[in-house]
Amino acid sequence: MIAGYSADQIRDAEASEPDLLESGELMQRAAKGVAKVARARLWERGASRVVALVGPGNNGADALWAISRLAKKGFVASAVVHDTSVNEGQRAAEAAALARGARVIDGTSPDALDAIAGAEVVLDGITGLGGRPGLPPFAEHWVDAIYAGAYVIAVDTPSGQPVGGGEVRGDAVFADETVTFIAPKPVHLLPPTAAAAGLLTVVDIGVAPTGTPDLASLTPDDVPDLWPVPGPGDDKYRRGVLGVVAGGEQYTGAALLSTTAAVSAGAGMVRYVGTPTPESLVRSSVPEVVHGPGRVQAWVIGPGLDPSSRAKGAKAQLDVARDALASDLPVLLDAGGLDLLRDRREAPTLLTPHAGEAARMLGRLTGREVPREEVERDPAGAARELAGETGATVLLKGASTVLVPPEGQVLVQSTAPSWLATAGTGDVLAGVVGVLLASGLEPSLAGALGTLVHGEAARDANPGGPVRALAVAEEVGPAVARLLAASPR
Ligand SMILES: NC(=O)C1=CN([C@@H]2O[C@H](COP(=O)(O)OP(=O)(O)OC[C@H]3O[C@@H](n4cnc5c(N)ncnc54)[C@H](O)[C@@H]3O)[C@@H](O)[C@H]2O)[C@@H](O)CC1
Incomplete structure (x- = not known):
């Protein structure tokens, strides 16, 4: 059985491990999972250029940490960021990414769109569990700039799609693959949003949800x-x-x-x-x-x-x-x-x-x-x-x-x-x-x-x-x- 959990159940699971949460260990594990999938997709394509779209929350921080890992592995890695000053986790991720040779680009600069358009693999870290339906306005032109042949990996959830499932948003992210953490959420399993999540990889970050799953799929x-x-x-x-x-x-x-x-x-x-x-x-x-x-x-x-x-x-x-x-x-x-x-x-x-x-x-x-x-x-x-x-x-x-x-x-x-x-x-x-x-x-x-x-x-x-x-x-x-x-x- 594939068990799916609501955003609240996932947040409760994260909160049940306060030490791992506060030390940033959970985020590191999440980012490692994303980087591993991205590396595999880059290799499969003989590609080298990867960009992360970084929103203001922890989802963006995950994507930034993944970029830092990919830069360390020698890929041409960039992060287009909304505003890293608002999130402590992101400031540390940004410093690490820069130290490892990644480019960090202000999302409002013209360079940002060039970096996005030139990437063969795109990490969508605009929003995750905290996302509301619809793209944040600052990210609309980022998503428009993605090259049609690029492989899009959503971090946790395809940004702008309803996390709890519901009507698919034509103006939001449609990913080729989603790397999610702990367990699938309704957006990944229910029609029609499941199609916007694409292939699903679930990364075990060492915490487990409790209680009856919100939804399930028999296998x-x-x-x-x-x-x-x-x-x-x-x-x-x-x-x-x-x-x-x-x-x-x-x-x-x-x-x-x-x-x-x-x-x-x-x-x-x-x-x-x-x-x-x-x-x-x-x-x-x-x-x-x-x-x-x-x-x-x-x-x-x-x-x-x-x-x-x-x-x-x-x-x-x-x-x-x-x-x-x-x-x-x-x-x-x-x-x-x-x-x-x-x-x-x-x-x-x-x-x-x-x-x-x-x-x-x-x-x-x-x-x-x-x-x-x-x-x-x-x-x-x-x-x-x-x-x-x-x-x-x-x-x-x-x-x-x-x-x-x-x-x-x-x-x-x-x-x-x-x-x-x-x-x-x-x-x-x-x-x-x-x-x-x-x-x-x-x-x-x-x-x-x-x-x-x-x-x-x-x-x-x-x-x-x-x-x-x-x-x-x-x-x-x-x-x-x-x-x-x-x-x-
Ligand atoms: N809590 C944790 O330790 C972990 C969290 N993780 C990551 O954290 C994510 C959740 O992070 P956050 O709670 O910071 O939330 P998000 O990073 O999903 O983003 C929330 C931010 O985006 C804004 N926003 C959302 N939708 C918007 C819209 N349509 N228009 C404008 N602004 C919008 C919100 O106001 C908020 O500021 C997860 O999806 C996952 O990627 C992972 O690192 C695993 C561990």
């Missing part, structure tokens, strides 16, 4: 610990029966995709409730499935479901969905099923919208116009709002999928291949996550684990190339086996 290594593996005493009922209310006379395939995925993911049993056409398709293609309502441990409601349909069997199907919503069982609502949620549920409830569906739901619930772009600009913010409005956990699908419970830790999964953006893969995801809900996992964890395995199955189905949803569904079982075998319990 393949987590699968053996989390995936519900049956024991010798388990039967199909104990493993979890999943009820699937999906498909209709129009979207027939959704039923096939979600039930195939559920069977492939290892459901104890899958019950299907549909209308005649998808039902006959499921009967002929997924023989493991049992038909009609009955006892289940969780429900998936909505893939390919049209709540306004008047087709034969549609009313009976909808009645089952409504009964399920009124029950105390875990329910996953997807696609058409999202429109059925009218009241808050006490039982575990997971909504799995994409951006357009989330916007529509937010519009319906808040009475204001919510364009899809608003959700895309700040997916975690939108998911948080939707979770607040509904009391449900929200799994907002996208290139990065964010999972936001009404309270507590946010999860983000970002490793699925882009080929997965194709019709039907959402139906597959619903089936996989449904199985995890039926086995007793709580919605956030079920959603994150299912999302991770869904991405892995897509990669396995056709490494590096396009995938069809049915192939992903069928690959889920083998992907689980591979992930379980990679690090056995």
Whole structure:
């Protein structure tokens, strides 16, 4: 698991080591980490010219100390500084940098822009944890002057981007790489700001955050610990029966995709409730499935479901969905099923919208116009709002999928291949996550684990190339086996 912490949690961690903090030891360790990465990138490029953009805080001091180390190693190192007189740590760093042969340039002088434009590697030390969204005005022309082919390394955070995550700032720093300290912060992990942080390197400076991480990301290594593996005493009922209310006379395939995925993911049993056409398709293609309502441990409601349909069997199907919503069982609502949620549920409830569906739901619930772009600009913010409005956990699908419970830790999964953006893969995801809900996992964890395995199955189905949803569904079982075998319990 990759654990992310808020700026406050990181500051608390630093404060828990007052001796290391006050002696400047933490800063030295941070600067050493930055210098090491910068040196590697300079060598890889056969480059020699590096410049640091130095803001007024400790983030600037980190960058200055890194420049001093790089100058000592013989690189052509410069620092463009805002005002080193305001920060004691910076004055010492500036003296060391000068003594080791670096140039320290007043940020308001014309030389500053030439030094920036001529650098092959740029260290962004404008702001870090103390940064507010948007670039400080003194740094705007610095950032504009960066040569387009330069490799930009952000020190701790890409300056001007919101440290706590949120809307990406087009006028702020977009780094190729960020070297952060102690642990990742929301800006590094959440969409869309993660893209502005680039490649992420976390440097251990000898202090550890405490408390529950603000956010987390599951990795393949987590699968053996989390995936519900049956024991010798388990039967199909104990493993979890999943009820699937999906498909209709129009979207027939959704039923096939979600039930195939559920069977492939290892459901104890899958019950299907549909209308005649998808039902006959499921009967002929997924023989493991049992038909009609009955006892289940969780429900998936909505893939390919049209709540306004008047087709034969549609009313009976909808009645089952409504009964399920009124029950105390875990329910996953997807696609058409999202429109059925009218009241808050006490039982575990997971909504799995994409951006357009989330916007529509937010519009319906808040009475204001919510364009899809608003959700895309700040997916975690939108998911948080939707979770607040509904009391449900929200799994907002996208290139990065964010999972936001009404309270507590946010999860983000970002490793699925882009080929997965194709019709039907959402139906597959619903089936996989449904199985995890039926086995007793709580919605956030079920959603994150299912999302991770869904991405892995897509990669396995056709490494590096396009995938069809049915192939992903069928690959889920083998992907689980591979992930379980990679690090056995
Ligand atoms: N506390 C420590 O010992 C350590 C801190 N470290 C570094 O210290 C950084 C945090 O340092 P600081 O707390 O000094 O904060 P920053 O260096 O992030 O900068 C804060 C300064 O920039 C100004 N500022 C921020 N955003 C602005 C904006 N949009 N427009 C105008 N001015 C703006 C603030 O008013 C403040 O003066 C970390 O990110 C990390 O790089 C590391 O050296 C590790 C150890």
